[in-house]
Amino acid sequence: MRCSPALTRAGLTKPSSDKAVRITSDEALIGLIAAQDKDAMRLLFARHHVRVFRFLRRLISNEASAEELVTEVFLDVWRNAGRFEGRAQVLTWILGIARFKALSTLRRRTLDEIDEEVVAAIEDTADTPEVVFQKTERRAILQDCLKQLSPAHREVVDLIYYHDQSIDEVARITGVPENTVKTRAFHARKKIAELMAARGLDWAHL
Secondary structure (H helix, E strand, C coil), X not given: CCCCHHHHHCCCCCCCCHHHHHCCCXXXXXXXXXXXXXXXHHHHHHHHHHHHHHHHHHHHCCHHHHHHHHHHHHHHHHHHHHXXXXXXXXXXXXXXXHHHHHHHHHCCCCCCCCCHHHHCCCCCCXXXXXXXXXXXXHHHXXXXXXXXXXXXXXXXXXXXHHCCCCHHHXXXXXXXXXXXXXXXXXXXXXXXXHHHHHCCCCHXXX
């Protein structure tokens, strides 16, 4: 994605200094950001803006809107870093901000489809054209199956399988109890397995 003009004007997308680069943890960066350290903000942005963009794009299915929301998300991180309490991972906190903004956007329109990035993968250049075609076909079928899930179930699948978030972290992001997350994940997996099986495919092998 392109760097946001708003973040550029705020001086938050320039290369980070050695001081910020030496900081390895997101939590430490948030501490520096709370003290208005722009180098730390630039490094945090560099680490996570692509993942946040993809998460937003999957939720709202619109690339331009997702780019705009990424700007809003990281400006919120800049403004509210001092309020971070460390109850969750920094990325979980950021994704929670992103989700809130996405849902606010979705209140104005209906979510019709899940983005192709959910099931995209880098092709093995050693694959033969036939293998590449088969992989592409399977991913297309999986994408179609994902579209048939409810928005709540798609969201859980996305966070768990494509953002490596734990059940606890998904619960924090979505604002629902852990048992609800587990239930949604169970039913989502079951539904996908049924849809894939109906087409003669095993989801576990994709």
